[in-house]
Amino acid sequence: xxxxxxxxxxxxxxxxxxxxxxxxxxxxxxxxxxxxxxxxxxxxxxxxxxxxxxxxxxxxxxxxxxxxxxxxxxxxxxxxxxxxxxxxxxxxxxxxxxxxxxxxxxxxxxxxxxxxxxxxxxxxxxxxxxxxxxxxxxxxxxxxxxxxxxxxxxxxxxxxxxxxxxxxxxxxxxxxxxxxxxxxxxxxxxxxxxxxxxxxxxxxxxxxxxxxxxxxxxxxxxxxxxxxxxxxxxxxxxxxxxxxxxxxxxxxxxxxxxxxxxxxxxxxxxxxxxxxxxxxxxxxxxxxxxxxxxxxxxxxxxxxxxxxxxxxxxxxxxxxxxxxxxxxxxxxxxxxxxxxxxxxxxxxxxxxxxxxxxxxxxxxxxxxxxxxxxxxxxxxxxxxxxxxxxx
Amino acid sequence: xxxxxxxxxxxxxxxxxxxxxxxxxxxxxxxxxxxxxxxxxxxxxxxxxxxxxxxxxxxxxxxxxxxxxxxxxxxxxxxxxxxxxxxxxxxxxxxxxxxxxxxxxxxxxxxxxxxxxxxxxxxxxxxxxxxxxxxxxxxxxxxxxxxxxxxxxxxxxxxxxxxxxxxxxxxxxxxxxxxxxxxxxxxxxxxxxxxxxxxxxxxxxxxxxxxxxxxxxxxxxxxxxxxxxxxxxxxxxxxxxxxxxxxxxxxxxxxx
Numbered sequence: 001x002x003x004x005x006x007x008x009x010x011x012x013x014x015x016x017x018x019x020x021x022x023x024x025x026x027x028x029x030x031x032x033x034x035x036x037x038x039x040x041x042x043x044x045x046x047x048x049x050x051x052x053x054x055x056x057x058x059x060x061x062x063x064x065x066x067x068x069x070x071x072x073x074x075x076x077x078x079x080x081x082x083x084x085x086x087x088x089x090x091x092x093x094x095x096x097x098x099x100x101x102x103x104x105x106x107x108x109x110x111x112x113x114x115x116x117x118x119x120x121x122x123x124x125x126x127x128x129x130x131x132x133x134x135x136x137x138x139x140x141x142x143x144x145x146x147x148x149x150x151x152x153x154x155x156x157x158x159x160x161x162x163x164x165x166x167x168x169x170x171x172x173x174x175x176x177x178x179x180x181x182x183x184x185x186x187x188x189x190x191x192x193x194x195x196x197x198x199x200x201x202x203x204x205x206x207x208x209x210x211x212x213x214x215x216x217x218x219x220x221x222x223x224x225x226x227x228x229x230x231x232x233x234x235x236x237x238x239x240x241x242x243x244x245x246x247x248x249x250x251x252x253x254x255x256x257x258x259x260x261x262x263x264x265x266x267x268x269x270x271x272x273x274x275x276x277x278x279x280x281x282x283x284x285x286x287x288x289x290x291x292x293x294x295x296x297x298x299x300x301x302x303x304x305x306x307x308x309x310x311x312x313x314x315x316x317x318x319x320x321x322x323x324x325x326x327x328x329x330x331x332x333x334x335x336x337x338x339x340x341x342x343x344x345x346x347x348x349x350x351x352x353x354x355x356x357x358x359x360x361x362x363x364x365x366x367x368x369x370x371x372x373x374x375x376x377x378x379x380x381x382x383x384x385x386x387x388x389x390x391x
Numbered sequence: 392x393x394x395x396x397x398x399x400x401x402x403x404x405x406x407x408x409x410x411x412x413x414x415x416x417x418x419x420x421x422x423x424x425x426x427x428x429x430x431x432x433x434x435x436x437x438x439x440x441x442x443x444x445x446x447x448x449x450x451x452x453x454x455x456x457x458x459x460x461x462x463x464x465x466x467x468x469x470x471x472x473x474x475x476x477x478x479x480x481x482x483x484x485x486x487x488x489x490x491x492x493x494x495x496x497x498x499x500x501x502x503x504x505x506x507x508x509x510x511x512x513x514x515x516x517x518x519x520x521x522x523x524x525x526x527x528x529x530x531x532x533x534x535x536x537x538x539x540x541x542x543x544x545x546x547x548x549x550x551x552x553x554x555x556x557x558x559x560x561x562x563x564x565x566x567x568x569x570x571x572x573x574x575x576x577x578x579x580x581x582x583x584x585x586x587x588x589x590x591x592x593x594x595x596x597x598x599x600x601x602x603x604x605x606x607x608x609x610x611x612x613x614x615x616x617x618x619x620x621x622x623x624x625x626x627x628x629x630x631x632x633x634x635x636x637x638x639x640x641x642x643x644x645x646x647x
Binding site (some may be wrong): 114 | 432433458461462463464465466467482483484485486487488490491492494496499500502503504505506507588592593594598599601602603605606609612613616617620621623624627628630631
C-alpha cells in the first residue's frame with residue numbers, strides 16, 4: 001500500500017502513531033503543565049524523563065567517546081569503519097537528551113541560566129556544563145559528514161587539525177559527566193535503598209556507560225546492517241563483543257565487591273530485590289555467560305542478543321537507581337503516566353528517524369574517502385605498507 | 392549573629408495561628424479547607440500536625456549546610472548570613488533537584504503551573520532583616536514557636552530538657568541532624584511519628600559533603616586525566632610514525 005508515493009510499512013505506520021500521540025502529549029505538557037502530563041508529584045519530583053531520557057539517554061550515547069578513544073587515542077585501527085555511525089549515534093543521543101530536558105525542566109526557557117548563575121558546588125551544574133560542551137564537541141566531530149556532502153574541503157581541513165584535541169576533550173568531558181550522573185545520587189543517602197546507594201556510584205555509572213557504549217555500537221551496527229542492507233563488519237563485532245565481555249566482567253566483580261564491602265545481602269527476597277535480580281540477570285548473567293563462548297562472539301545475531309540484554313540490564317539499573325530505590329522511603333510506588341511514556345517514545349522514535357535520515361543523505365557508511373579527517377588520522381595498515389611499492 | 396526558631400511541641404495548643412500568619416506573610420490563600428490539610432504543599436509552607444492531644448509543626452528546617460542550596464545548578468537557593476534559606480525564583484530553571492536532595496522533603500512544586508516555582512518556608516527574610524521575629528513566632532500565643540539567636544536558643548532547649556526531663560523525648564531535633572539546622576524542635580512524642588527522619592537515618596554529616604568529596608577531586612582529576620590521554624595519544628602516534636619510517640627504510644634496503 002502506498003500513500004502519496006510513500007510506501008506504508010509497519011515501522012513507518014508505528015512511527016506516525018507514536019509521533020501523533022507524542023505531539024498530543026507535548027501540547028498537554030506545555031499548555032497544562034507538568035502535573036497534568038506526568039505522574040510526578042512532590043514525593044516523586046523526578047520520574048521517567050530523568051530516569052530514562054536523561055540517565056539512560058546519556059549512557060546509551062557513550063559509544064561516541066569509547067570508539068573515538070579506542071581509534072584515535074589507542075590506535076585500534078580495526079574499529080575505524082564504525083567511527084562515523086557511532087559519532088552520529090552519540091550526537092543524536094545528546095541532542096535528544098536536550099530535547100528530553102526541555103520537557104522535564106519546569107522552566108525550560110531559562111535553561112541558559114546555567115551559563116550566568118553558576119553554582120560550582122552543584123553536581124548538576126557540572127553535568128550541565130559538560131553536556132553542553134560535549135554536545136559542541138560531538139557536533140564538530142560530526143560536521144565533516146555534512147561538509148563532505150557539500151564538497152567543502154577547507155573547513156574539513158580545519159576540523160582535521162583540531163581532531164585529536166576534540167577526541168581528548170570528548171573523553172575528558174565524558175568521564176566527568178558520565179560519572180557525575182552517578183554523583184547526583186550521592187547527596188540523599190537516607191532516601192535510597194542500600195542496593196543502589198553506594199559511594200562508588202560515580203565509578204559504576206562511568207563503567208556502565210562504557211559497557212553500554214560498546215553494546216549500543218554492536219546493536220546499532222547490526223540494526224543498520226539489516227536496515228540499510230550493508231555488509232556487517234563481522235570481525236569488528238567480534239572484537240567489540242570481546243571488549244564488552246571484559247568490561248562486563250570487571251563491573252560484575254566490582255559490584256559484587258561493593259555489596260560485600262557494605263555487607264548488603266542481595267539474596268534476601270524483597271520488592272527491591274526482584275528489581276535488582278532482573279537488573280543483574282540482564283546486565284551480567286545473560287551477556288557474560290553468552291559472550292564466554294567464542295561461537296557467540298563470532299555469530300553476529302547471538303552477539304546482538306547479548307548486547308541487547310546488556311542494554312536492557314543497564315537501563316533497568318538506572319531506572320532502579322532513579323525510581324525503585326526511592327519507593328520505600330516515599331511509601332508508595334511511582335508509575336509513569338501514559339502521556340509521560342508517549343513523550344519518551346516520541347523522543348526515541350525521533351532518534352531512529354534522524355539516524356536513518358542521516359544515513360540516507362550523508363556519507364556515514366562511506367568511509368573510504370581519504371581527504372577526510374577521520375580517514376586520514378588513522379591510516380589503515382594497507383596504507384602503511386605503501387612505501388614497499390617503491391622498489 | 393545567626394537567627395533560629397525553637398519550636399516546643401509541649402507548649403503548642405494546635406491553634407494553627409502560625410499557619411494563617413504564614414499564609415498572610417507569603418500571600419497564600421488560607422481558609423478552613425486549607426487549614427484542614429495536613430501536608431506541606433505549594434500553598435502551605437508550614438503545617439501543624441495533630442496526634443491525639445499532641446502537636447508538631449513542620450516547616451523548612453533551614454539547615455546550616457543546606458543540601459538544596461548545594462545541589463541547585465543555578466544557585467537559586469542560598470542560606471543568608473542571618474540563617475534563612477531563601478529562594479530566588481528568577482534564577483530557577485525547574486530541575487527539582489532541591490526537592491530530591493532535601494532530607495526533610497520540604498521544597499514543594501507548583502505542578503499545575505505553566506511557569507512553576509519551588510515553594511517552601513523562607514523564614515520571613517524581610518522581617519528577619521529588619522530585626523523582627525518571623526510571622527509564626529510573632530503570632531504564637533503560647534511561645535511554642537520562639538524566634539531568637541541560634542546559640543541562645545540551643546542553650547535554652549538544653550535547659551528545658553534539663554529542667555523537665557520527663558516532659559520530653561530526650562532529643563533536640565535539629566541540633567545534629569544533617570550537621571545542624573536553624574529550626575530546633577522539642578517534643579514529648581518521638582519525632583519520626585510526625586515523618587521527621589531519625590538522626591540515625593539522616594546522620595550528623597552535612598549532606599553537601601557526600602557530593603563535595605567527589606567534586607573536590609575535579610580540579611586535580613581534569614588536568615591529570617587530560618595529560619594521560621594526551622600522553623597515550625602521543626605515544627601511539629609516535630609509534631605509528633616510527634613504524635612508518637622503519638617500513639620505508641626496510642623498503643629502501645630491499646625488504647631486509
